[in-house]
Amino acid sequence: MSIVRCNKWITPVLVYFLLSDCYPGEDFTVEELDTVSTFYESDEDYSSYTTFAVPDSVVRIGGDMDDSEGKFDALILEKVRSNMRDLGYLEETDAENNTADLVVLVELLVQNNTVIAPCYPGWGWWYWPPGWGPGWCGGFPGVPVGQYTTGTITLNMITPGQTFNADEEVQIIWSAFLNGLVTGSDASIQQRIETNVDQAFVQSSYLGR
Amino acid sequence: MFKKYIIIIAFTCGVFIEGNAQAWDWATSVTYSFGLPTGDLKDFVESSSARGVVFEARNLQSDKFSVGFSVGWQVFKDRLEGTFSQEEVDITGTQVRYVNTIPIMVTGHYYLGEPGGVRPYVGAGIGTVSSLQRVDVGLFQVSNNNWHFGFYPELGVYIPVAFDMGINLSAKYNYAVATSDSFDYSYLALSVGFAWLR
Numbered sequence: 393m394s395i396v397r398c399n400k401w402i403t404p405v406l407v408y409f410l411l412s413d414c415y416p417g418e419d420f421t422v423e424e425l426d427t428v429s430t431f432y433e434s435d436e437d438y439s440s441y442t443t444f445a446v447p448d449s450v451v452r453i454g455g456d457m458d459d460s461e462g463k464f465d466a467l468i469l470e471k472v473r474s475n476m477r478d479l480g481y482l483e484e485t486d487a488e489n490n491t492a493d494l495v496v497l498v499e500l501l502v503q504n505n506t507v508i509a510p511c512y513p514g515w516g517w518w519y520w521p522p523g524w525g526p527g528w529c530g531g532f533p534g535v536p537v538g539q540y541t542t543g544t545i546t547l548n549m550i551t552p553g554q555t556f557n558a559d560e561e562v563q564i565i566w567s568a569f570l571n572g573l574v575t576g577s578d579a580s581i582q583q584r585i586e587t588n589v590d591q592a593f594v595q596s597s598y599l600g601r
Numbered sequence: 602m603f604k605k606y607i608i609i610i611a612f613t614c615g616v617f618i619e620g621n622a623q624a625w626d627w628a629t630s631v632t633y634s635f636g637l638p639t640g641d642l643k644d645f646v647e648s649s650s651a652r653g654v655v656f657e658a659r660n661l662q663s664d665k666f667s668v669g670f671s672v673g674w675q676v677f678k679d680r681l682e683g684t685f686s687q688e689e690v691d692i693t694g695t696q697v698r699y700v701n702t703i704p705i706m707v708t709g710h711y712y713l714g715e716p717g718g719v720r721p722y723v724g725a726g727i728g729t730v731s732s733l734q735r736v737d738v739g740l741f742q743v744s745n746n747n748w749h750f751g752f753y754p755e756l757g758v759y760i761p762v763a764f765d766m767g768i769n770l771s772a773k774y775n776y777a778v779a780t781s782d783s784f785d786y787s788y789l790a791l792s793v794g795f796a797w798l799r
Contacts, residue, residue: 414676414699414701414733415678415699415701415735416676416678418680418697418737420695424682424694424695425694425695425739425740426694426739427692427693427694427740427741428692428693428694429690429691429692430690430691430692431689431690432689433689434688434689542740571739571740571741572739572740573740595684595691595693596691
């Protein structure tokens with residue numbers, strides 16, 4: 393009778409490599425982590441408006457910002473204006489005295505995020521007696537910690553001449569959220585801002601006169 | 602020619618071919634599974650899956666029939682770029698879509714051929730399927746996990762290569778019925794692996 397045995401290590405090793413993760417990772421560039429989301433009202437006729445205005449400042453809506461973020465404000469505002477003009481809307485330059493049909497409010501949120509790599513409690517099946525072991529990072533000194541900063545530019549389009557309830561609230565008829573990592577050189581951030589503001593209008597084909 | 606390949610595979614795995622394969626009462630197997638999505642799953646994740654495994658145990662009730670259970674795991678993933686629209690929302694970015702399916706089934710199989718020889722079989726499984734669905738978009742993540750009723754029909758063949766071991770080849774069509782929160786998941790699983798007999 394011959395000795396017949398498959399190497400017992402092959403199967404578990406094969407399985408480990410095949411199924412190393414429920415969610416196998418992907419590599420991304422910073423640009424690939426940018427998202428542009430737009431929301432609209434399907435029953436709104438955006439071509440019925442003629443004029444627009446954009447306030448001369450970007451509103452901070454909390455978060456973790458210092459003065460350095462202000463260096464992109466003018467760029468953001470100008471990109472919004474130029475896109476609205478390209479859509480055929482006329483810019484109201486004296487919005488304090490002449491109410492524009494549309495106003496695009498620009499807001500900015502920058503947040504610092506801290507990630508602490510999890511140490512999963514481990515079931516110590518590899519030693520005897522089995523029991524709750526130190527977990528995945530129990531053998532390493534210290535705990536991995538990472539930090540990243542995210543930024544969100546929000547564009548809200550309102551119709552100041554119209555209110556929709558008794559409290560005189562104005563309705564947002566279009567919104568755009570431009571989200572991504574705040575990292576890289578100023579030139580790279582500037583290029584991403586321009587690309588993503590443009591994208592917000594490109595994917596909103598219902599806008600325009 | 603086919604037997605030649607089997608011999609090569611067996612030797613690669615350290616198996617010495619045994620001439621007189623024996624009958625068995627219990628068979629446990631571990632098979633690698635390649636998944637080809639169909640239906641709604643294909644609409645969601647178009648790429649085939651090279652990450653899959655099935656653990657299975659069968660008890661021979663007679664020369665022709667076995668009952669048992671199986672637990673599988675198949676990981677589907679797709680990366681998409683562009684603008685995705687739904688109702689009054691448009692989102693542009695890079696999406697990574699994941700679907701994990703974990704079918705947990707009781708099984709029955711009917712065998713052709715003779716004990717100790719090559720055994721083609723037909724079978725079926727019925728039970729439950731755990732689905733873990735996740736979409737990563739930029740820095741955001743949306744998950745949707747569900748339990749489904751599921752079943753599969755199966756065609757396969759068991760090829761003995763040693764007195765207590767064989768190679769198991771099979772094709773099964775896994776189907777997880779839609780739930781109120783999820784569409785149905787269906788895929789063709791092509792499996793190859795080893796079976797240990799007792």
